[in-house]
Amino acid sequence: MVKWLKRLFIAFFSLGLLGIAAIIAAYFYVLPDLPDVTTLKTVKLQTPLRIYSSDGKLISQFGEKRRIPLKLEEVPKPLLQAFIATEDARFYEHKGIDPIGIIRAASVMLATGEKKQGASTITMQVARNFFLTRDKTIIRKVKEIFISIHIEQLLTKDEILELYVNRIYLGQRAYGVGAAAQVYYGKEVSELTLPEMAVIAGLPKAPSTLNPITSKARAKARRNVVLMRMNEVGYINSSEYQAALESPITAKYHGAVIDLYAPYISEMARDYLVAKLGEEEAYTGGYDIYTTVDSKLQLDAQKALRNNVYSYDERHGYRGRVKELWNTTALEPEEITAKLKQTGAFQGMFPAAVLAVNEQTASVMNAKGETIELPWDGIKWARKFITNKRQGKAPKLAADILKPGEQIWIRNNGDFWQLSQVPLVASALVSLEPHDGAIRTLVGGFSFYTSQYNRVTQAKRQLGSNIKPFIYSAAMEKGYTLATLINNAPINEPDTRQGTAWRPKNSPDVYGGPTRLRVGLAQSINVMSVRAMRYAGLDATIAELVKFGFDPADLPRNESIALGSPSVTPLQVVTAFSVFANGGFLVEPYFIQRVETANGDIVEEANPTLACKPPVAEPVISDDPFAAMAHELQASTTPLEQLPEIDDTLQCGDEDARYAPQIISEQTAFLITEALKSVIWGGGDWSKGAGWNGTAWRAARVVKRRDIAGKTGTTNESRDTWFSGFNPKLATTVWVGFDDHSQELGRTSWNANGAKDQISLAEAGAKTAGPGWNEFMKDALSGTPEVPTSPPEGIVSARIDLATGKLTRKTDYTSKFEYFISGTEPTEYVTDQEDNSDIFIDKTEEDLFQ
Structure with a gap:
């Protein structure tokens, strides 16, 4: 017996030595391939690029892996317990590998023939997720064990x-x-319920x-296993278990919680960082870009652009149904919603x-199966579209527009549901x-979904009369004043630089003789702009436009530049235009306020140009005149790129x-601004029949502020229309046209079903x-105080004869200050013999086309 025990001991001892030798051999065999686990101390989790507004609203995020890194204390304890x-x-008891767990898993597999329990510890899963593949090989498992032991030596539990x-993959691109x-419940992790935590832990x-989105039954079964284990271990009691x-x-499925949908600016920010860092680093480095966009103003801008586009599109007529869903036999509600x-x-x-059409109403069904009544006010606009210049007669009955079985578009305009169409x-x-x-704010188009073309930064379109303030600025620098008379008469000396005679005309083709510069700019009188350009000189005018930031390559060397x-x-x-608003300074537009890392470290911050004069340097006091001169020379030649970084x-x-x-x-900027206020507010005494409108008189009725100034702009055949304007705090430009340059915006006839203040006739700025x-x-500007007019130093006023x-x-x-x-003020007084009959009077409110 002793002999057999001795032999058995020797056998076990030998097997033990062989096992130890095998482990040592395995260790040295995989040692060259083992990674440096110390990198876990400084691990950088891959997180998406996020774009924010200036006030912290999430605009967009880019990257294939969705991850929201959390500190351990930010994760609810029950969720941690569910995973453990x-x-x-035995996570807090073992040293990276769990022999008891391995033996238990092996015994279950030997007893059942199936692998029902895993032997991987949480540490081993970390080792696999960070350093290894998921290939099921012996070598990978050996590496996993040794890496786990190293991790346990390096890091705390x-x-x-x-x-x-933070690293574990949990489906739906969620890491x-x-x-x-967020993905499964649209919640912060702290808001999860116990059953929801159990689903995630499973x-x-x-x-x-x-x-749980695609396989609810399996997800529920797995969740119940997690809850059972939590109950067995003692993390939850029986009542909590049963309730769960x-x-x-x-x-x-929940997408990223986007607080502000502003795709054009987010795409600009994405492009910027990708160009700077490359796609891999930009999309996985966890950077946060804070743009300069204000969320409230951006929403205002998107709404204004959308409403304006709808308005243009609808006054030009209805292009008809999207398609026909049925003709004679109506579909069942389930079939209708399925198609919608x-x-x-x-x-x-x-x-x-469209379900039914009554005399002046229509009943429609949406994709939810809800029945909606379209009132007459919501469909009466829809006279037939013929061309951009022609519309059909105003409809009198709903049946003139719609019929049952048609698929259409509807939208809620804030007051009621109405018929709509894609502009x-x-x-x-x-x-x-x-x-x-x-x-x-930046809105590059009506819909980013249908066109990613950013018209704010990419579309070069003819400027039209929006150019005139810069033309007059050049003339004023040559000596013109707001009171200078410019002949508003046909031009008979053609410009032949283009090889053909170019004779500009007014729009409308009306001429009023000598007219003050202020009125000429406010009324956008073409021939006056040409004559002002001729006074300044073509070269000086082009030089002026270049000063305002326009590319010389975009400026033709002929007189058409004046229009x-x-x-x-x-x-x-x-x-x-912001130059006029800020006193004459050409600021650099920028849209990125700062870039932060996932840890909140600022890696880049805006260094904007400010619209003000730099402080005057203190004179250098020195006994050595040459040293003082050298100091001044050095100060005057320091490159801008060597200036220190600053914050906002x-x-x-x-x-x-x-x-x-x-x-x-500053004085020229002030005077041009004053003339641009007349574009909106006009001038003269209406009670005496001497009042006149500027081209943008509608702005006065809508915005109702005296601190706004602006300029309309329309090109030949109304292919491009503009409105640019500002107050001292905000400058804004709006452009409307077709992406296809050959298309004209056209004109509209009076709609008998339209409002009294409807827009008709030729489209214009x-x-x-x-x-x-x-x-x-x-x-x-709502809620902000008006900025009173404050003439700068060097400006005087004088009463003039109009x-x-x-x-x-x-x-x-007949006079005004x-x-x-x-x-530059006049020195000569008007005499009684001089005729005052040419005072510019506009006795109607007919639209001016520029």
Whole structure:
């Protein structure tokens, strides 16, 4: 017996030595391939790129892996317990591998022939997720064991668990519990219920087959296993266990919680970071980009553009149904909704089927199966579209427009449901702060879904009469004043630079003789702009436009430049107009406020140009005149790129701030602004029959502020329409046209079913782009105080005669006070013999087309 025991001991001892030798051999065999686990100390979890508004609203996120990194203390304790109970009940007891768990799993497999229990610890899963593949090989398992032992030596249990809950894949592109809570329940992880936590904790075993969205029955069975383990281990009591078992599976897919849908600006931010860092780093580095866009203003801009596009599209007529769902035999409600669900909602429009048409109403069904009544006010606009220039007769009955079985679009206009259609016209809106160039809103088109073409930055369109303030600025720098008379008469000396005679005409083709510059700009009189350009000189005019930031390559060397032949982007236009708003400084537009890492470290911050003069340097006091001269020379030649980095708190007067160049004098900027106010408010005494409108008189009625100024713009054949304007705090440009340059915006006839203040006749800047600007600026400036007019130093005022621009002693409606740069005011008084009959009078409110 002793002999057999001795032999048995020797056998076991030998086997033990062989086992130890095998482990040592295995270790040295895989040692060259073992990774450096110390990298876990500084591990950087792959997280998506996120884009935010300036006030912290999430605009978009990019990246294939959705992850919301959390500190361990941010994860609810029951969720941690659910993972431990299910995946590794002895997690806090073993040293990376669990021999008891391995023996238990092996015995179950030997007894049943099936692998019902896993032997991987949480540490081993961390090792696999960070360093290994999921290939089921012996070598991979050996590596996993040794890496786990190293990890346990390097990190604490809590550090390992934190890595696990942030790294584990949980299906639906969700990595970590933070992302899983959002994807499956649309919640913060702290808001999860016990049954919801159990669902998530059950996913690591098989994220695809146990998915609660696609496999609810399997997910419920796995959830119940997790709850059972939590109850067995003692993490929950029997009543909590039973209550959780009775809870239904409520998971459904939730996309990223986007607070502000602003796709054009988010795409610009994405492009910027990808160009700077490359796709891999940009999409996985966890960067947060904070743009300059204000969420409230952005929503105002999107609404104004959308409403304006709808308005243009609807006044040009109804293009008919989307398609016919049935002809004679109506479909069942289930069939109708099934067909409607094939078409998604679009920019506030929803697909609907016409069920019945009454005298002046129609009943429709939406994709939810709800019946909606369309009132006459919601369908009477829909006279037939013939061309962009022609519309059919105003309908009198609903049957003139709709019939049962048609699939149409409907939208809620805020008051009631109405018939709608997908607009074909394009538009863009951009606004910025004149003080530093921060872009506050940017809408590159009606729908990013149908066109990612960003018209704010990419579309170069003819500027039309929006160019005239810059033409007059050049003339004023040569000596013109707001009271200068320019002959409003046909031009008989053609410009032949293009090889053909070019004789510009007014629109409408009416001429009033000598007219003051202020009126000429306010009324957008073409021949006066050409004559002002001729006075300044073509070369000086082009040089002036270049100063305002326009590309010389876009400026033709002929007189058509005076009427807006250059093609430019809306961003260039709003930047140029901001010069008048800020006192003459050309700021650099920018849209990224700062870039942060996932840890909140700022890696890049805006260094905007400020619209103010830099502080005057203190004189250098030195006994050595040559040393003083050298100091001044060095200060004057320091490159801008060598200036220290600054943050966005720098203000005018700070030595470290970056200053915008002053391209025109503050006085010229003030005078042009005054003339642009007349574009909106007009002038004269209406009670005496001497009042007149500027081209943008609608803005006065809508925005109702005296601190706004602006300019309309229309090109030949109404292919491009513009409205650009500002107050001292915000500059905005709106463009409307077709992406196809050959298409004209056309005209509309009077609609008998329309409102009294409806827009009709030829499309133009005031009527096509202007309403979008009016609505946006009304909402954007609401609640902000008006900025009173404050003439800068060097501006004087003098009472002038309205007909001649000369000084006058009269104080009646034939005279007014006008602003001048000191030294340019008239010195001659009007005489009684001079005729006052040419005072510009507009006795109607007929639209002016520029």
